[in-house]
Amino acid sequence: MAPDIRPCDATLGAVVSEIALGELTEPQWQVVEAAFHEFAVLIFPNQHLTDAQQIEFGAHFGRIEQLVADRNIVPISNRREDGSLLADEAHGMQVMMGNEGWHTDSSYMPLAAKASVLSAHVVPESGGETEWADMRAAFDALDASTQQQLQGLAAYHSLYYSQGQIGHVVKPGAGYGFHTQHTPRRPLVKRHPVTNCPSLYVGRHAYGVGSKDGSEMLDEIASAQLLDDLVSFACQPPRIIQHTWTPGDIVVWDNRCVLHRARPYDHREARVMKHTRIAGEPDSETCLPKTA
Numbered sequence: 001m002a003p004d005i006r007p008c009d010a011t012l013g014a015v016v017s018e019i020a021l022g023e024l025t026e027p028q029w030q031v032v033e034a035a036f037h038e039f040a041v042l043i044f045p046n047q048h049l050t051d052a053q054q055i056e057f058g059a060h061f062g063r064i065e066q067l068v069a070d071r072n073i074v075p076i077s078n079r080r081e082d083g084s085l086l087a088d089e090a091h092g093m094q095v096m097m098g099n100e101g102w103h104t105d106s107s108y109m110p111l112a113a114k115a116s117v118l119s120a121h122v123v124p125e126s127g128g129e130t131e132w133a134d135m136r137a138a139f140d141a142l143d144a145s146t147q148q149q150l151q152g153l154a155a156y157h158s159l160y161y162s163q164g165q166i167g168h169v170v171k172p173g174a175g176y177g178f179h180t181q182h183t184p185r186r187p188l189v190k191r192h193p194v195t196n197c198p199s200l201y202v203g204r205h206a207y208g209v210g211s212k213d214g215s216e217m218l219d220e221i222a223s224a225q226l227l228d229d230l231v232s233f234a235c236q237p238p239r240i241i242q243h244t245w246t247p248g249d250i251v252v253w254d255n256r257c258v259l260h261r262a263r264p265y266d267h268r269e270a271r272v273m274k275h276t277r278i279a280g281e282p283d284s285e286t287c288l289p290k291t292a
């Protein structure tokens with residue numbers, strides 16, 4: 001049976017049904033991959049995949065990034081294994097709350113992520129949705145002179161920086177993303193390695209804008225203002241979609257051309273999601289060379 005692909009009422013996203021991802025055939029995969037490149041976010045309702053099936057689905061997109069040693073799927077959850085709920089002050093909760101800001105996954109790592117897969121297992125009564133914003137359409141909507149100006153710029157990306165912005169000060173070695181290597185720099189305009197479409201590459205991890213070669217830097221206020229303005233401009237209709245999760249849903253998105261964020265919910269309720277992250281290809285997702 002051919003998958004049914006219904007575009008969302010926005011510049012990105014599609015809902016895919018008439019497909020069982022746990023038994024994905026090669027012809028179906030080819031349809032899914034083409035849709036992934038076209039729509040950048042694919043929502044598959046009612047899949048109820050096991051962990052092994054989610055990992056297998058993720059592996060179609062490329063090498064899986066291990067956020068925790070030896071694990072290809074990780075919980076994104078405020079509920080511990082014993083059923084108790086995390087306090088807002090807990091490190092993991094602070095990272096999840098940070099993800100309520102627009103971002104792209106692993107931009108703070110030397111090799112950024114290609115794609116992310118997220119499935120819903122326990123959802124709160126209300127809130128906890130995920131939103132995505134189309135950075136291809138955002139770049140297209142900028143005037144030509146702004147596009148040209150941005151082409152020459154790059155920014156640092158750091159999880160220390162973005163968590164610091166919400167008052168979460170983290171010491172090196174506190175887990176994935178809190179590394180002690182040099183901070184990656186990435187161009188503000190990214191060209192997609194498959195579609196060749198340019199897109200804005202910004203989000204909450206970005207700071208410290210300067211020329212791509214590192215020879216000139218904007219002052220701190222101008223840099224923060226530029227990045228804020230770009231995100232505010234970009235993350236507006238018709239370039240955004242929101243998904244209200246039902247247990248069993250699974251979504252895959254292209255980190256190379258969309259931003260995403262979680263929406264708040266009442267932390268006295270459990271929210272259990274599972275995440276698989278696909279590493280970027282080194283040719284297209286490696287950060288800029290270190291400048292002197």
Ligand SMILES: [Fe+2]
Nearest residue numbers: 099103104105
């Ligand atoms: Fe994320």
